[in-house]
Amino acid sequence: MKRLLFAVIGVLILVTIVAVGCVVEDGVGPTPDEGEGVVSSCVTCHSDKDLLKQTVTIVEEEKSEETSGEG
Amino acid sequence: MEVWQKVFLKDADFIQSTHGKVGCVICHGGDSRIEDKETAHVGIVADPSEANCNTCHKDIAHVNDISLHTSLGGFISVLEARGGNLEEDSPLAEAFENHCQQCHTSCGQCHVSRPDELGGGFISGHEFRETPSMQYNCIACHGSRVGAEYLGENAGIPADVHWTKATMTCTKCHSQELHGSDQSVDTRYGNPVAVNCEDCHQDVWTNTAGNPQHEQHLGDLSCQVCHSLPYKNCYSCHVNIDQKGLPSRISDPSEMHFEIGYNALRSSENPYKYVVLRHPPVTASTFDYYGENLLPNFDAVPTWKYATPHNIQLKTPQNESCNSCHGNRDLFLTEDDVSPAESEANKDIIVPEIPAPRPGE
Numbered sequence: 001m002k003r004l005l006f007a008v009i010g011v012l013i014l015v016t017i018v019a020v021g022c023v024v025e026d027g028v029g030p031t032p033d034e035g036e037g038v039v040s041s042c043v044t045c046h047s048d049k050d051l052l053k054q055t056v057t058i059v060e061e062e063k064s065e066e067t068s069g070e071g
Numbered sequence: 072m073e074v075w076q077k078v079f080l081k082d083a084d085f086i087q088s089t090h091g092k093v094g095c096v097i098c099h100g101g102d103s104r105i106e107d108k109e110t111a112h113v114g115i116v117a118d119p120s121e122a123n124c125n126t127c128h129k130d131i132a133h134v135n136d137i138s139l140h141t142s143l144g145g146f147i148s149v150l151e152a153r154g155g156n157l158e159e160d161s162p163l164a165e166a167f168e169n170h171c172q173q174c175h176t177s178c179g180q181c182h183v184s185r186p187d188e189l190g191g192g193f194i195s196g197h198e199f200r201e202t203p204s205m206q207y208n209c210i211a212c213h214g215s216r217v218g219a220e221y222l223g224e225n226a227g228i229p230a231d232v233h234w235t236k237a238t239m240t241c242t243k244c245h246s247q248e249l250h251g252s253d254q255s256v257d258t259r260y261g262n263p264v265a266v267n268c269e270d271c272h273q274d275v276w277t278n279t280a281g282n283p284q285h286e287q288h289l290g291d292l293s294c295q296v297c298h299s300l301p302y303k304n305c306y307s308c309h310v311n312i313d314q315k316g317l318p319s320r321i322s323d324p325s326e327m328h329f330e331i332g333y334n335a336l337r338s339s340e341n342p343y344k345y346v347v348l349r350h351p352p353v354t355a356s357t358f359d360y361y362g363e364n365l366l367p368n369f370d371a372v373p374t375w376k377y378a379t380p381h382n383i384q385l386k387t388p389q390n391e392s393c394n395s396c397h398g399n400r401d402l403f404l405t406e407d408d409v410s411p412a413e414s415e416a417n418k419d420i421i422v423p424e425i426p427a428p429r430p431g432e
Binding site for chain 2: 069
């Protein structure tokens with residue numbers, strides 16, 4: 001009985017080691033620090049129309065008034 | 072478009088999408104843990120295409136790097152062929168940077184937002200659109216010539232039949248070629264994955280019975296010679312820096328012409344003897360503001376360029392009968408149509424003797 005118990009425990013340990021070793025790390029995914037929790041703070045502002053209107057910085061891109069004709 | 076609209080995520084569900092899950096700061100930088108707007112945006116990259124798309128989309132980004140949309144290789148190859156020196160710090164390189172470079176595009180400027188040159192801004196929230204918008208992307212840049220032709224915006228010239236009959240958007244024909252192939256090419260016509268009329272209209276080649284014009288001319292005339300209408304030509308563009316220090320350009324008014332000439336790009340893949348030719352804005356003195364004679368070999372390349380006008384019709388004035396074209400001097404680029412200053416550049420494509428009228432027709 002003891003032998004059987006040790007064998008079962010041994011198999012379980014092996015399976016656990018293999019399973020952990022086979023986890024595929026997602027190289028391009030966000031880390032918890034950079035992921036959805038943080039994303040939401042960007043999204044909070046950028047999905048708030050009124051806030052965007054209030055805080056927008058208008059940078060006038062100057063174009064030459066002398067340009068004429070089609071390019 | 073209002074400035075706030077350009078960065079407005081109208082659908083916050085974007086963060087649940089594949090791209091949204093990657094996280095804003097991973098692509099755009101900045102610091103999303105800070106509430107103060109100015110500080111949070113330090114280091115922000117509005118268009119992060121160059122450094123990021125390649126991570127997941129290697130197969131497309133690889134070929135796109137050398138596509139004409141990205142590299143502007145079409146401009147560069149012609150300027151160099153005309154003897155232009157584009158080495159760093161050269162006068163022509165400075166002119167190129169000031170006046171030409173902005174015409175390059177990026178992944179994001181086709182698939183997410185409007186082109187920077189037209190002010191940028193999301194097309195539809197931050198949605199990644201596999202197919203770019205015809206209106207906000209393709210025609211935003213290619214509007215004055217091809218776009219106007221295709222939509223029938225030139226007075227008296229109808230829209231292209233592919234638009235009026237089938238409402239085909241640009242990407243129905245132009246798909247893979249927009250990203251280029253894995254070959255660097257000098258012109259879009261050299262792109263091995265470029266679209267051709269016969270890709271769809273194969274029957275034109277396999278069944279010419281009952282169509283004497285096709286029977287007679289297939290392979291000798293490009294399709295546009297018989298099936299397109301007058302198109303826009305531009306002249307005498309001169310660039311400079313204005314009194315405020317801003318890049319500026321002045322060109323003569325555009326003109327609508329239809330000119331058939333010889334094919335300067337003739338090859339086994341492009342066998343046509345006769346093609347239609349369009350005059351682009353460039354002239355020998357285009358860059359004179361930056362230095363004298365910056366295109367010393369200007370005459371090496373024609374100023375009337377192989378063209379594929381996008382106002383295709385089944386029936387056109389020139390294909391009504393044989394003698395609608397044969398003997399019709401107005402349709403052909405002859406010495407009289409070319410300014411003396413450009414005569415040498417176009418000597419190989421000018422038609423010295425137009426096809427004679429067909430007797431009895």
